[in-house]
Amino acid sequence: MGHGWEGAVLKLLRGKDFTLTVTGAEYVTEHYLRVHFTDGGLLAAAGTHPTMWVRVWFSRSGRPHQRAYTLVDPDPAAGTFSLEFALHPGAAGDWARSARPGDTIDATLQGTAFTAPDPLPAQLLVVGDTASLPAVNSLLDAFGPIPATVWLETRHASDERLAVRADPVRHDVRRVPRERAGARLVEEVGSALPGLVKDPSGVYVWIACDTVTTRALAARARSVLTAPRRQIHALGYWRP
Numbered sequence: 001m002g003h004g005w006e007g008a009v010l011k012l013l014r015g016k017d018f019t020l021t022v023t024g025a026e027y028v029t030e031h032y033l034r035v036h037f038t039d040g041g042l043l044a045a046a047g048t049h050p051t052m053w054v055r056v057w058f059s060r061s062g063r064p065h066q067r068a069y070t071l072v073d074p075d076p077a078a079g080t081f082s083l084e085f086a087l088h089p090g091a092a093g094d095w096a097r098s099a100r101p102g103d104t105i106d107a108t109l110q111g112t113a114f115t116a117p118d119p120l121p122a123q124l125l126v127v128g129d130t131a132s133l134p135a136v137n138s139l140l141d142a143f144g145p146i147p148a149t150v151w152l153e154t155r156h157a158s159d160e161r162l163a164v165r166a167d168p169v170r171h172d173v174r175r176v177p178r179e180r181a182g183a184r185l186v187e188e189v190g191s192a193l194p195g196l197v198k199d200p201s202g203v204y205v206w207i208a209c210d211t212v213t214t215r216a217l218a219a220r221a222r223s224v225l226t227a228p229r230r231q232i233h234a235l236g237y238w239r240p
């Protein structure tokens, strides 16, 4: 594949390339689009893990741009998965809106990893937004029995309809409208943390929002919980 310098760098880092084929697409809301794929052998080669993501190569003005997207419902036996696009202006969403069955797109598998907390935590604190919702859902699937508080930052009224794979008994989902570039979310999470955590040694914190909000949330979590770094996973999913 000819992916310019970005591709060359990933190749040196031993990225593996696959061609995905679109089999269908559906709007979950007017701002959120799910696209279904056959995987070009990706899952057979790599297996699956929670929050697993791929670098998808989108073209804009004739130039390749790689963007990270999270696998939704990967099925290694069938060789299929979906990607969910939180829509906003950008190369990825433009491609997804026009995707039709039979279209192909290249993806590189490099960088995704997940280390399950060991021992398993007694409590999960998860903070995400619509870009990280697929990863949040994969975490809830993987850690189903563990009580969790999930904050989901929303941008559009229709985001209220996006499904969080939560169990109403064990999982407390708090939707927070995006205000002041993420500051409202940081305040709400920050003020709730001290009262929520019973035993800091048994908590696992997972944060994935925009880069600025993620940094602020991770700093709050570290100061409030004084938890070891390995108990706090924070990764910015997009640049505001």
Ligand SMILES: Cc1cc2nc3c(=O)[nH]c(=O)nc-3n(C[C@H](O)[C@H](O)[C@H](O)COP(=O)(O)OP(=O)(O)OC[C@H]3O[C@@H](n4cnc5c(N)ncnc54)[C@H](O)[C@@H]3O)c2cc1C
Pocket: 053, 067, 068, 069, 070, 071, 083, 084, 085, 086, 087, 088, 089, 090, 091, 092, 093, 130, 131, 132, 134, 135, 236, 237, 238, 239, 240
């Ligand atoms: C590990 C990982 C997994 C990810 N998984 C997913 C996923 O499953 N689904 C998903 O939708 N996103 C996911 N993302 C985020 C996605 O990669 C970024 O949003 C990316 O910037 C989208 O590229 P683009 O070409 O659409 O926009 P870009 O060209 O990167 O940006 C164009 C404009 O859109 C703004 N923008 C970018 N992303 C967002 C956003 N989410 N909300 C509002 N404005 C935005 C930028 O600030 C910029 O102004 C993931 C990111 C990471 C790091």
